[in-house]
Amino acid sequence: MKFSFIGLCCVAFFGSWENEAPKKAPSHSISLNSLNEFNPVTSNWKLANAVHFSPSSDENSFEPGKGIVLDLPVKPDTGHLFTKMQHGDIELEFDFVIARKSNSGVYLQGRYEVQIYDSWGVETPAFYDCGGIYQRWDENRVAKKGFEGQAPARNASKAPGAWQHFRIVFRAPRFDKNGRKTENARFVKVVLNDVVVHENVEVTGPTRSAAFNDERLLGPLMFQGDHGPVAIRNIRFTLM
Incomplete structure (x- = not known):
């Protein structure tokens, strides 16, 4: 009877511990059945069912529908795409496809860019290649106006x-409580096509072409829309 009592106590204890263990926050998806989850959208952003970008020419096409958001920038409509969702700490996943020689990016909080770029075949990637954390820019710097930035560990x-x-x-x-920054933003991990290309990279301020020059607790996701054709699907996120 003594053994059984102890066993029951252990079961009760560990059962209680499991119930009290922190649970991972739920994951959410951004619906691409409409553009309702984004702020006002310029005409370069469209919904599609399928996208076809040629790997060897500028022949691109798409099928209207749902499930994919597509950027086809034509001046003067080259606006960026902003989510209504505002985030702080986040785990973000999405699929993308880019046209030949095209260029885009995803900005965390609308401020810190991970580059989307046609970097196929590049042997030694730079900060502006796909997966790179883009450089910062300061017109007031005397020597080098572009600074920081981090190339992906590999292409x-x-x-x-x-x-x-x-x-x-x-x-x-x-x-802190007075609004003074105590820690820089940080890319804890960036994984491109199942390859870890960054770990624990600090960003001291907004990167070049950010939507906002300040830094805050919260901000939207921004997909860059002014450089060339790109399509996005399966946007999922977990707020941490």
């Missing part, structure tokens, strides 16, 4: 026209 890009996948774990900047 994990697929050919233009092929669907690719990002997973980004981002830690937002921290502030």
